[in-house]
Amino acid sequence: MPATDTSKGYVPRITQLDSVFLNSEAYSLIKSQLLTAVKYTGQTFVTKLEPEIDAALQYILLNYTVGHHKSSIGQQLLQIKYKDSVSFRKLKYYIFVLVIGKWLKERHSLIALTVTKNDSVKNVTGRCVDLLEIGFRIIQSFNLLLFLYKGSYPTILERIFGLRHASADPSSSRAISYTYFTRELLWHGFAELLAFVLPLINLQYFHSTMKKFLPSFSEDKKSSGDNLDMKFDLETTCVVCNRLPVLPHTFGCQHVACYYCVHSSYAANPTFSCSLCGHQIDSKIQIVPAYMPKLGS
Numbered sequence: 001m002p003a004t005d006t007s008k009g010y011v012p013r014i015t016q017l018d019s020v021f022l023n024s025e026a027y028s029l030i031k032s033q034l035l036t037a038v039k040y041t042g043q044t045f046v047t048k049l050e051p052e053i054d055a056a057l058q059y060i061l062l063n064y065t066v067g068h069h070k071s072s073i074g075q076q077l078l079q080i081k082y083k084d085s086v087s088f089r090k091l092k093y094y095i096f097v098l099v100i101g102k103w104l105k106e107r108h109s110l111i112a113l114t115v116t117k118n119d120s121v122k123n124v125t126g127r128c129v130d131l132l133e134i135g136f137r138i139i140q141s142f143n144l145l146l147f148l149y150k151g152s153y154p155t156i157l158e159r160i161f162g163l164r165h166a167s168a169d170p171s172s173s174r175a176i177s178y179t180y181f182t183r184e185l186l187w188h189g190f191a192e193l194l195a196f197v198l199p200l201i202n203l204q205y206f207h208s209t210m211k212k213f214l215p216s217f218s219e220d221k222k223s224s225g226d227n228l229d230m231k232f233d234l235e236t237t238c239v240v241c242n243r244l245p246v247l248p249h250t251f252g253c254q255h256v257a258c259y260y261c262v263h264s265s266y267a268a269n270p271t272f273s274c275s276l277c278g279h280q281i282d283s284k285i286q287i288v289p290a291y292m293p294k295l296g297s
Ligand SMILES: [Zn+2]
Pocket: 238, 239, 240, 241, 242, 243, 245, 246, 257, 258, 261, 262
């Protein structure tokens, strides 16, 4: 690593980048709380004035963190701050440019519309803003490369204003718990494996096999599969899913199953048998729609 500052107060690159991400995360959390609060009343108002509300919120947030303590929320969480040599005056300018810049980016079309009604001027402004944004992104990418090389100023505005990060407590360095990382990695790997393997396991087969061995609490168990007098009323449940049958079908015994349950069970396991009476389906043609007897007859 070139140009690594080993003096007191050195802040690793990853910590500086993390602080930038934590800042935006913290802001979106606060904003979502606000949106939840006005969910039922002032939503149209908030949507209309979103850039202004954004700017105001960001200004308040930055003013009370960076403006007063020389460290943003993300920086405080990571125990870093801007260098003591940075003046509060400079920070105020930095906050102002940051907030106004974002607001201008959102509102440029409206401003152009207010200033002039001329469409061509509006289009030119729009193009200019687009070009500016592209230029800004290119500079930001160069800045990131430079940051990775030199290890200071993760954002372009911080470089312009000369805001260097420093450790808030030089005696303590950020400890990275590798046990935690390993656990996370293992867990993610395991979850991915499960997501891949679970659809391949024939759960229907396990289900019907288990049901065969487990004792059934139903009285129907004693009745024989040869008895084709189908019992079907409003209390009847599907032998597979135990719920009210959807598109009820019979399959050779007096019991009923959903169309989906019986077909998928038979497709997954050709030795599928009724869990109540043990009747095994011989062929697919045995599976026929069951008809609800007329009520009151
Ligand atoms: Zn079912």
